[in-house]
Amino acid sequence: MQEPNYGEIVYRLDKHDRIFRVNESWNRFAGANGGSELRAPRILGRVVWDFIVGEEVIRLNQALLERVRSGHHLFDLPFRCDAPSVRRFMLMDLWPLPDRGVEYRCRVQYRQEREPIRLLDPKERREGKRLRMCSWCRRVDIGRNTWVEVEDAISLLDLFLREKPPPITHTLCPRDKHLLDHENG
Ligand SMILES: [Zn+2]
Numbered sequence: 001m002q003e004p005n006y007g008e009i010v011y012r013l014d015k016h017d018r019i020f021r022v023n024e025s026w027n028r029f030a031g032a033n034g035g036s037e038l039r040a041p042r043i044l045g046r047v048v049w050d051f052i053v054g055e056e057v058i059r060l061n062q063a064l065l066e067r068v069r070s071g072h073h074l075f076d077l078p079f080r081c082d083a084p085s086v087r088r089f090m091l092m093d094l095w096p097l098p099d100r101g102v103e104y105r106c107r108v109q110y111r112q113e114r115e116p117i118r119l120l121d122p123k124e125r126r127e128g129k130r131l132r133m134c135s136w137c138r139r140v141d142i143g144r145n146t147w148v149e150v151e152d153a154i155s156l157l158d159l160f161l162r163e164k165p166p167p168i169t170h171t172l173c174p175r176d177k178h179l180l181d182h183e184n185g
Contacts, residue, residue: 054169054172060179063180080138086111118165121165128162147174
């Protein structure tokens with residue numbers, strides 16, 4: 001089933017990184033993907049870092065925020081926001097607001113439906129050696145500095161033979177660690 005067009009997903013942070021406004025698209029997107037605990041009003045007033053997993057990912061996001069608060073707009077930063085049965089290629093703009101606030105505007109550029117990936121299902125029970133996944137581009141580290149799409153990792157690492165998928169650690173791939181070096185602000 002095709003998912004709806006969510007439109008532009010907008011949220012705003014205050015100077016303490018607390019979420020103080022989200023739009024209706026955020027609520028629809030969050031409700032469909034993360035459940036009701038990610039919808040307003042439950043997230044309003046919470047610090048955004050409560051919802052981001054992985055130290056490196058948080059550091060990158062903090063650096064992006066700092067960049068924006070020093071007066072830069074960031075446009076069309078590509079990132080992925082996948083679900084088990086869909087790849088979503090997203091773009092993000094960040095705008096400075098008065099008093100060190102920041103507005104995020106995210107949109108789906110295009111999407112590809114796929115067979116649901118058990119490895120990405122948060123309800124799966126897990127065991128085995130941890131896999132490292134990039135939170136920005138959703139690629140998986142298969143060793144020797146090689147990061148591949150999750151479907152390729154499953155086949156290259158023979159993960160589909162397992163009864164339970166391995167646990168996942170969220171990190172950044174080497175390419176996306178340097179996102180700040182060549183963004184367009
Ligand atoms: Zn990456």
